[in-house]
Amino acid sequence: MDDNMIELRNVTKRYGPIVANANVNLSVRRGELMTLLGPSGCGKTTALRCITGQVTPDEGRVFIDGVDVTDVPTHKRELGMVFQNFALFPHMTVYENVEFPLMIRRVPQGQRREMVMDALRLIRMESYAQHYPRQLSGGQQQRVGLARALVYHPKVLLLDEPLSNLDAKLREEMRFEIRDLISRLGITALYVTHDQAEALALSDRVAVMNAGRIEQVGTPDEIYESPRSRFVADFIGLSNFIRGKVLAIERGMAIVAVNHIKLMVPAAEGTQVGQDILVFIRPNDVRLFPVDFAKAENTFEGVVHKLTYLGDTIDYRVIVAEGVQIRVQTDGKVRFNAGEAVKVCLPEARCRVILE
Amino acid sequence: MTALAKRYWHALINQKKLFIYTFLWSFFLWITSPFLIILLKSVGRNWFGKRWLPPELTLDWYKWALTIANIPQVLSNTLIIAAIAVTISTLLALPTGWALGRRKVPAKEVLTSIILLPRMIPPIAYALGIAQIFYRLHLVDTHLGVALAHVAICAPYAILVLSSTFEGLDERVLEAAAVCGASQLRTFFHVTLPLVLPGILSSIIFTFTTSYNEFTLTLMTYGPHTITLPVRTYLAVGEGYWEVTSALSIILIIPSLFVLFMVQRQVQPEKLVGGFKGV
């Protein structure tokens, strides 16, 4: 409990018929960088605004550093926030923008100057102190936004899609810059994004959100390797879903029947014999072998239906049993042609059971 | 002058540029020539016939204007009326503009058209209606009465300018201020006000010049105590003294030029239009 810097407890927020947040539970640990990941409109900003106090939840409580702040107004919550559209004060210089939170807190002049310059140094913008926001590029404006959020050493840094208004290359660069800055300062951060690559690259933990609900919370690795729902699997990367029925469970392995073939898959918690489930595997975890390859675990004959050359990888669609198409991505070393018979291997350790 | 000649020489080489320069200068002359003529008329003596320039220069007509046309009184009427009209228009337009610009108002377009109506229908027709009402209310020939008539056309301007100013105010910037720790009051003084001030200033300047120059509405509501500069100039035309009328026109123009000059120096035009729109 005490370990949580931010906590949303059973937070629900409705806008008329729309349920923007449905019973959201979310805890961000002290010093952790958590991302809130989900498609546009799933309620990420609403959750963030519950933390800032711009939205009052219909139900549930909000805690910051162990204190219930649900009824505390925004300006007393001592937060730092970076906005998608930068939201700098257009009538103030870079210096004045960064100085603003200190001016509001009546920090003495001498100290104030030092803190502003420290923050500007942090983002390598000292020489732009006297520029106005409109004279800066998007990336520079967002760095100023970051400095303004960090200058008074808030307990918590919130970032709402801070990079989505920047072009792809800059986005990639700034991703690491932000990651670096946050871990250097050791500040607790909640980072909202709809970009799964960004979430995986940045976070200590990821919370995946869908239609107002948190679907799964875990490390990037857990989320990518062991998605607990079809939505999470799909949202985080490319996926194969193979529908089947659990025939038996032996020593933690489920035997799943898909048409006339049988798959061995590590059973998920709650898997029951006779249940209809999905077997999930990432396309780059599937192996392709020549048709004369000796039989191994979960290996079946198939025919290459279609292939797409993607440069460093080749994307195959292989038809195994009737109606079961498996997507495979391999490096370009071993090549097969369309129409060619192949062996498809779904390594047991890479398969997951997803209960629907 | 040599710089100008040089520029023309270069322009001659570039046909397109020549066209643009010629066009700009013609436009400039077309706008300024009436002004130049009344300026010459107001300082010339014995200027008749087809001569291009007056034979003698004099300031007599200005003296006449000051004494006979009672300019100090007339000017003070004009300024008092303009001040009242600006104050009332701005006070009306601040809340109206805020509502139109920032709130969800049902039938906003219809409402805006109605507010703009006084500017659409012919002023003389509108002025007649106002005159009828004001006679009954004993508002004719009072500063307040004339100013109220002006408000009918000043306020729509002010509402239009202010509603677009407030509409351009970025909600997210205000939210940023709150997250930075600013209470509503401090957000207002440090962020909202500085962002909308250029808009309010330009609204005041618009309404001031509108009232200052207004003729038709004044004509229908003025009396001996509330003669304004435009009306006095018009009356002088009727009296037949062209030179005095010209002098009056020049006096009428000076404050407008002054305001224009001030606006150019104090408020950068780009701040008036797009500056408060944020990033």
Ligand SMILES: Nc1ncnc2c1ncn2[C@@H]1O[C@H](COP(=O)(O)OP(=O)(O)O)[C@@H](O)[C@H]1O
């Ligand atoms: N102020 C509001 N009024 C009405 N509906 C809103 C408001 N804010 C958000 N919503 C709705 O709530 C849902 C979640 O929005 P939001 O939290 O902004 O999603 P995200 O940030 O994940 O894109 C959306 O369907 C959106 O239309």
Ligand SMILES: [Mg+2]
């Ligand atoms: Mg959002």
